[in-house]
Amino acid sequence: MDDRRSIIVGANAADARRLAGQIIATTACEAVGRHGQFTLALAGGTTPRPLYEFLAAPPLSEAIPWQDTQVFFGDERDVPADHADSNFRMAQDALLGSVPIRLENVHPMMGDADDLTLAARRYAEQIIRILPQGPDGRPSFDLIILGMGGDGHTASLFPGSTALDEKAELVACADVPVLSRRRMTFTLPLINAAANVLFLVTGKDKAEAIAKVLSSDPAVAAELPAGRVRPTHGKLLFVLDEDAARQTPYKP
Template identity: 45%
Template sequence: MTSEILISPEPQALIDTALALIVERILTAVGERQSCAIALSGGSTPQPLYAALAGADLPWQQIHIFWGDERYVPAEHPDSNYGMAKQVWLDLVPIPPANIHPMPTDLTEPQLAAAEYERQITTYFVPATGAIPVFDIILLGIGDDGHTASLFPHTAALTVVDRLVTIGDKDGQPRITFTFPLINQARSVIFLISGTSKQAALAEIFAPMGDLAAYPARGVRPQGELLWLLDAAAGEQLGSGT
């Protein structure tokens, strides 16, 4: 794993940096492997990034979009990560509908949805027996509590190592989420983090002897690269480096 912290002076510069890095990695993946599989995060921070990607000149026929986590709500619900990306990005570009892979939150039970999404991922990648699929890009954020995806502090999802997708628990509300084994197989994991409210969690995430159960983002250690993209408000107590 290679790890790097990049701090932008303000939020728009953060989005500009993220856009350039993601476009570069999409084009590299398509050039090397004829396709790019990217998993999106939710929340307010990446929304302007997705809007910017809508204006990018990209090989849409060769890009496949997945989600790293999702609230268990219908696609048209205002809290839907899929719905947000669809509205500001995916509806605005000529990406084939078959290339968009939302989490199936319309099933009767979250457990069924997690198993179905794992099946869809495995089918897309067709990995060797026992191999974990390798996403080209996984986008993540963190919460003020140090969670990432829907891997929340002191929850059962943190210990799942035999599944690619599992159930996250946010105050008793189920969510669907990638597990650490799937996240950590990625070629590139990119965190996008903004705001002073993230400073305390970042300090614990980067602490030499921190607690993964209390700050789950500590568990993200991909086999490829790990990029922490922060604005100055979030990264005030951190320096840039590798």
């Protein structure tokens, strides 16, 4: 196994969230100690919300250096920021509205922009302006949090999306074939430039997909979008609960 990849299994979803929260807090403090800020990209979807609520409560709300944290979003749905389906609104309600983060350090995606491709380029420009360059010359997040769907998608990189093959753009307007919708999303080149990528995956409905993503055969893993996340120079961490890990050899 790649020595830059780690798999941790919690006894249940709450335990997995606790483990992930501790890792996030430690990574944040180390980043601020190293270069004065913590650059974080949040995941959307349903799985991260309880994690964000956990981060928003003591002791982690007091352990994370929020005033030195820059928050971006790994993807966004094509809705206004105040819409119930907005990833930004979910994060705002569950986390950002409850911690002392600077307003100017929160960078939502413009999911309802008339020209999503242009909005994606402008979002990438924000990232380039704020983040340090990594070893490959691309901006490098201290931590990107990702979830995974039962179909193996991550961020808004769905099976069959042309955005999976993007090589140049850091942020793209992605087709979501299964939903016949478009979304804004980080691309693999940006994700794989991160110093740390953390997948939080819970539930037995994810078991088959995560078993494939964690396959020892890279070709098998790469059949799913989440299996193509392989940081070039950074660390890759999977935090699972026992239900998600049931088809893998990994145990709590």
